[in-house]
Amino acid sequence: MTQEKPFWNPYVGGFVLGLVLLGSFLVVGNGLGASGAANRLGVGAAYLVAPETVAAHEVFGEYAGPGKNVLDDWLVFEVLGVFLGGALGAYSAGRMRRGIQGGPRPLAPWKRLAFAFAGGLLMGVAARLARGCTSGQALTGGALLSAGSWAFMMMVFAGGYLAAPFLRRQWR
Amino acid sequence: MSETAMTLFPLYAADAFGYEAFLVLGTLIGVAFGFVLERSGFGRAPVLAAQFYGSDTRVLKVMFTGIVTALVGMTVLDGAGLLDISRLVIPETILWAQVAGGLLLGVGFIVSGYCPGTSVVSAASGNVDGLVTVVGVVAGSLVFGVAWPVFQPLHDAGAMGVVRLPDLLGVPQALLAFGVFAMAVGAFGFGEWVERALGSRRGEPVPASQPRVRNRVLAGLGGASAIGLALLLVPGDGPGGAPGDAPPGAAPRHVASIEPLALAADLVERPWSLSLVDVRPAAECEAARIPGAACLPADDPAGFLAALPPARTLVLYAAADLPPPPDVGSRFTGPVAVLRGGFDAFRSAVLAKPELPAAPDAAAVAAFRTRSALHGHFTGAKTQAPPAAVPARSGAPAPGGKKKGGGC
């Protein structure tokens, strides 16, 4: 096995990230995102199980129903790309292997995965409430100087710092 | 922001490509996004979580450098009249929903170790916890929908529409961009100070700083935001001015004209190649129209035309000549043609009984046969002598070889 490549310098990484974001604005007119695709994926899965209920639902019915293709959305394609790009980045840097990430004193795998799921669950709800996540609101809306996005970004950091002391065991 | 003229960027809004290409570009942009996130270390939870323990402020550095880069780039291009920021998709402000959502997302971030986007990258690089986080985010979106009555009051609390800080604060975009840059530099300095201070107190290694690389990136961004400020000072070329500098919008559409006989021949031989629309008032159209024509509905005529198949030539006609270009067809994307002389010309050329040629030379006889055949086809009248006329139905040779306009 070859050596893992080091991460990019954060300022260089941020600069390239900014260029990608700028390119997205210039070419397609919108920024980056992630949670919107997760929502459509979930609604699509639910639609396969219970089409009538989903199509008639107040929230889900907006995305899925007869004559609507739940995956026909820019973010779905973009997140497909994020997956491919992330895989390429990891493999070409010698970082791709199956594993569970954790702090220096790893939790039992089931505990770490339970935390991962719980955190994901919270973020899924939060992203629907805030109309986006760190990519769609903080990064994209931040660069567009949207007032709500800046409020969102500050609150993300606030929430993280507030909760961090209670989760030291996981990360420190 | 120039409101008057079309700017070059964003390309999609300038109709540079269609919806399918828009989606495909999403995949390509996503590949770049995912690659950069991974190489910046965002596929690993401990790297991200370290932000909240002050041991490595990589999240802050990457995110803010990214925001400043895109912001300054947009500001310069907007100032130069190349980009119209107001035509970008700008997230709306729903203040309380976003404050609550942000807080909740921050908690979820430190619990899972990822945000939704980075969890995808983590899963893609083989991390099971990343994959489980993705599943959690999907489940969370469903929980939100199922528990909609609970969230509904908060969902629209503080809705203000699109609110941009330059408008809210009354500060020009360029100045604000420079301010964000300066704030970011301050935040980076503070972050690195925290890394050093906590690192020495805890006896942990401090993340490598590489000040030369950092200074180059920041100097470049500072220079660019200064250019944005300078553009503000150029009279008439700054934000809000100089529509003349913007590239021209879409070129005027080419509208072909088609002769009545050519149209008649096309209607017989290639009815699938065109959509014929009568733009005269409904009563006149109902009374008599060219066979195969549709009357233009009075309500939403533009929508009717836009829904026609773009692969077919849209042929419009009025009573007489229609003044080109007909604006009702502006939303139709396919080729457009206008019948020369309108319905009157078609009537006299095709629907009226053709006269026998005075001088029976070959060309005149051939033209007469064609007209006679078309006349017979459209009126149901028996084809007139000379009896060896072309059959009116399919298989008729092209009349006189003067088909133009009708196709392509």
Added chain:
Amino acid sequence: MDPTIVETVHGRANPLVDPTLSVWGWEIPVYLFLGGLAAGLMILPAALELARGRRPDSVWVRLGPLLAAALLSLGMGALFLDLEHKLYVWRFYLAFKPASPMSWGAWILVLVYPVAFLAWWDPAWLPRRAVLWTAVAAGGALGIYTGILLGAMAARPGWNSAVLGPLFLASGLSTGAALLLLLPLDARDRHALVRIDAVALVAEAALLGVLLIGFASGDRTAHLAFEHLTTRNWASAFWSLVVVAGISVPLAFEALEIRRKLAFVAVAPVLVLVGGLSLRFVLVLSGQASSFDEFPG
């Protein structure tokens, strides 16, 4: 149904053909995919053995022909679901029409089973090289036939290309190699199959290019097919799933693996399989959507 008379309406007189053909659902793409996969699994083990002069070490590579037969049966099951007159399948086998690709196909399918069995069994009383070459030929015929089957449907601009046969064969080889790569293999076989997969992907990309160039430089109907693949409804799936996710990214993975000697990961084979399935779906569905009825006059 009257058991004695089965009436079928052929060509464009059939009401299901125009203006948009919508008679084929998921069954046909799945059948074409599994047929291609089976073709790859017939050819690859035989070709490896012919090149080396001895049977491959990996159990799963040796089992390749049997896997091919199993997948082909699965695909035929899907095809059978699609048939309108299920009771009359046997009629395919009462006649051989040299001009009908469907008739060829029906007979190729029958030929594949005994050849696959013999290629796996390796009986001493048969000359091995002859069996292997027959397996390669049968697999090649199967792979090309899955493309010709679409090409024979002249009522659709999007299928009117002779390139579809070789294209589906190349895709069958890449997906066949990918499926084997997902199974436990001996290092030498894995090494060889990764390279074969990469070559097959390059060939597939080149043939897709030829297909598109052929459409783009052809007559108006071909133009329409080009438009359907590159800008209309199925374009997003074609470029994103087939070209980017199904060919480019796995090729990048395989190139990295070969050039930098990185450890094997399952990403490339999975993407190749997804891309191969997407290719069949996109070509069948966009072909159905393309109609002579709307070509620009």
